[in-house]
Amino acid sequence: MNQLSSVTPVANGHAVTPSARAPEPARCSLPLGSAMICGGARNREDRAPDSKVLTGCAPGQDVWFIRSGILRLQRHAYDGHRQILSLFFPGEIVGFDRQFGGEISIEAATQSSLCRIDRRMFQTLVDEDSTLRADFFRQKQDQLERLHWLTWSLAALGPDERLCALLALSTRIMPYQPLSDGTGVLSVQLPRKDIADLLGTTVESISRIVHRLAGARIIEIIDPAHFRLLDLPGLAARGQIDSIFEKMTFGLANRRSQLEHVAAPAATDPVCLCGRQAGLLTPVNDRRAASDILV
Amino acid sequence: MNQLSSVTPVANGHAVTPSARAPEPARCSLPLGSAMICGGARNREDRAPDSKVLTGCAPGQDVWFIRSGILRLQRHAYDGHRQILSLFFPGEIVGFDRQFGGEISIEAATQSSLCRIDRRMFQTLVDEDSTLRADFFRQKQDQLERLHWLTWSLAALGPDERLCALLALSTRIMPYQPLSDGTGVLSVQLPRKDIADLLGTTVESISRIVHRLAGARIIEIIDPAHFRLLDLPGLAARGQIDSIFEKMTFGLANRRSQLEHVAAPAATDPVCLCGRQAGLLTPVNDRRAASDILV
DNA sequence: CGCTTAATTGACACCAGTCAATACCCGTGG
DNA sequence: CCACGGGTATTGACTGGTGTCAATTAAGCG
Numbered sequence: 001m002n003q004l005s006s007v008t009p010v011a012n013g014h015a016v017t018p019s020a021r022a023p024e025p026a027r028c029s030l031p032l033g034s035a036m037i038c039g040g041a042r043n044r045e046d047r048a049p050d051s052k053v054l055t056g057c058a059p060g061q062d063v064w065f066i067r068s069g070i071l072r073l074q075r076h077a078y079d080g081h082r083q084i085l086s087l088f089f090p091g092e093i094v095g096f097d098r099q100f101g102g103e104i105s106i107e108a109a110t111q112s113s114l115c116r117i118d119r120r121m122f123q124t125l126v127d128e129d130s131t132l133r134a135d136f137f138r139q140k141q142d143q144l145e146r147l148h149w150l151t152w153s154l155a156a157l158g159p160d161e162r163l164c165a166l167l168a169l170s171t172r173i174m175p176y177q178p179l180s181d182g183t184g185v186l187s188v189q190l191p192r193k194d195i196a197d198l199l200g201t202t203v204e205s206i207s208r209i210v211h212r213l214a215g216a217r218i219i220e221i222i223d224p225a226h227f228r229l230l231d232l233p234g235l236a237a238r239g240q241i242d243s244i245f246e247k248m249t250f251g252l253a254n255r256r257s258q259l260e261h262v263a264a265p266a267a268t269d270p271v272c273l274c275g276r277q278a279g280l281l282t283p284v285n286d287r288r289a290a291s292d293i294l295v
Numbered sequence: 296m297n298q299l300s301s302v303t304p305v306a307n308g309h310a311v312t313p314s315a316r317a318p319e320p321a322r323c324s325l326p327l328g329s330a331m332i333c334g335g336a337r338n339r340e341d342r343a344p345d346s347k348v349l350t351g352c353a354p355g356q357d358v359w360f361i362r363s364g365i366l367r368l369q370r371h372a373y374d375g376h377r378q379i380l381s382l383f384f385p386g387e388i389v390g391f392d393r394q395f396g397g398e399i400s401i402e403a404a405t406q407s408s409l410c411r412i413d414r415r416m417f418q419t420l421v422d423e424d425s426t427l428r429a430d431f432f433r434q435k436q437d438q439l440e441r442l443h444w445l446t447w448s449l450a451a452l453g454p455d456e457r458l459c460a461l462l463a464l465s466t467r468i469m470p471y472q473p474l475s476d477g478t479g480v481l482s483v484q485l486p487r488k489d490i491a492d493l494l495g496t497t498v499e500s501i502s503r504i505v506h507r508l509a510g511a512r513i514i515e516i517i518d519p520a521h522f523r524l525l526d527l528p529g530l531a532a533r534g535q536i537d538s539i540f541e542k543m544t545f546g547l548a549n550r551r552s553q554l555e556h557v558a559a560p561a562a563t564d565p566v567c568l569c570g571r572q573a574g575l576l577t578p579v580n581d582r583r584a585a586s587d588i589l590v
Numbered sequence: 591c592g593c594t595t596a597a598t599t600g601a602c603a604c605c606a607g608t609c610a611a612t613a614c615c616c617g618t619g620g
Numbered sequence: 621c622c623a624c625g626g627g628t629a630t631t632g633a634c635t636g637g638t639g640t641c642a643a644t645t646a647a648g649c650g
Binding site: 075077078081082083085097098103104127130140141144145147148150151152154155156157200240243244 | 370372373376377378380392393398399422425435436439440442443445446447449450451452495535538539
């Protein structure tokens with residue numbers, strides 16, 4: 001237990017790139033297809049948890065690139081019931097699709113850092129750059145697959161199985177510290193309420209299930225947001241995602257590590273690469289000009 | 296009751312284009328974006344209910360265009376439980392996306408008529424023709440929206456509300472004969488089991504709900520597959536789709552009527568139009584050559 | 591130290607799934 | 621014409637899980 005507390009600090013800070021929290025990194029370049037998204041400080045926006053990113057009402061002239069944090073796509077029923085339809089993770093683009101109805105919206109689930117992209121600019125890029133298009137397609141496919149899973153599990157699985165699946169998946173999308181004995185410590189960044197609304201259940205049930213899993217020696221509760229997963233394969237099996245685990249998490253983990261590679265050595269050189277085609281990357285020193293290519 | 300029986304014949308025949316059942320129409324041209332899909336008889340395939348169209352295992356080198364009928368996207372749990380994730384309707388393209396996992400598959404839910412399209416050919420067309428791409432995008436958007444609805448309703452709505460929503464939506468995707476008094480007769484083409492597996496419930500519950508609705512004078516049961524909807528707006532409201540009803544059914548009804556216009560006057564002239572860009576439609580008399588453009 | 595918020599635990603009712611039996615429809619074949 | 625059989629729909633009785641409501645505890649914060 002005490003040895004675990006030495007690991008937990010990973011949980012602090014926000015989503016994926018702790019370095020982004022540093023005061024004004026001022027410039028960054030983010031990979032997307034063969035293009036680089038160059039967001040100057042003026043194109044970046046930090047969002048606090050529960051703040052709105054896109055609502056159905058607002059025209060939403062912008063597309064958003066997620067630098068860090070987790071966004072949630074949600075819809076409310078007449079009685080106020082909220083259901084989370086999907087989560088969006090670092091490296092993904094949101095807001096390009098058709099305007100949602102008035103009842104659907106995207107909000108920040110955790111502290112997030114976004115990068116604003118002009119809609120028409122992005123449209124143009126997608127039309128011109130087939131590599132970007134392919135990459136964007138792949139994102140859509142990933143998101144679709146996640147939605148398929150959620151839909152299926154809501155109807156075919158029990159709440160406990162759904163939570164097991166989520167915990168297993170979380171090892172790839174949230175801070176997870178593997179230990180030498182095969183177990184690992186997971187930092188759950190999603191509020192309990194969000195987990196409940198995503199899995200179509202209640203916070204009370206989540207709490208009961210968590211403690212039930214702890215009783216069955218499948219997990220160990222460090223604190224309400226940190227669990228030690230004693231049997232990750234077992235979790236995946238209970239959630240019936242063992243056969244698709246790799247496939248579902250591949251794209252996610254990929255984009256995440258890509259972002260980390262970019263964000264990590266950010267303290268070295270102010271040069272920002274921008275290009276629209278593979279092999280045609282253009283080094284740009286003036287960050288204002290660079291950020292204008294892809295607002 | 297007797298006046299209703301004079302209406303029900305609409306229910307017979309299969310899905311949407313009864314004329315397609317005629318012996319060997321041999322040629323047809325179907326609109327998709329600015330292109331026309333010209334399926335000669337050898338590219339067409341009729342599928343019986345429950346026959347497989349795409350499985351995760353099979354490489355599936357082909358893309359399918361739905362001429363008539365309803366296809367279902369489904370997945371099985373370990374215990375055999377089946378969940379239908381989505382339905383596909385006439386005018387839509389399936390099979391272009393990433394290969395599914397082994398557990399997911401597409402089958403015919405009703406008697407269906409499909410049109411086989413070579414994958415690479417379609418890929419090329421999508422890359423070249425931005426209008427087709429836009430149309431294809433719109434299809435994907437529609438499908439995504441339906442999936443969003445299903446996901447949301449599985450968690451936020453009760454089984455009865457889900458059925459109400461499905462009935463309301465069905466007036467746009469299944470034979471529906473409006474009557475002068477504002478009511479109308481709906482022919483449900485989906486087997487009871489499919490309805491249950493789509494809405495995440497059981498056939499027993501479906502039966503109970505149907506009779507409950509009849510008791511509440513919201514519908515009238517003509518026979519297990521034909522209902523007289525006494526209060527369509529009420530149904531939509533119960534299903535909480537009243538505010539998005541038009542939006543959700545627009546694309547579907549659109550494609551359906553498009554297909555009917557094409558299929559209806561099929562007995563006139565053997566000329567088959569094929570073209571890749573708007574305004575560049577090329578009349579082709581040799582149907583073999585025509586069908587080769589887009590196999 | 592008292593406030594607010596989140597997490598937990600308990601008691602309870604009710605809905606919906608399960609299982610089993612029956613009714614119904616629609617072929618076939620006698 | 622009726623008897624038979626297979627599939628589907630319906631109905632009933634029962635039970636278990638899960639939501640709901642309420643109370644308690646724990647934790648963060650001024």
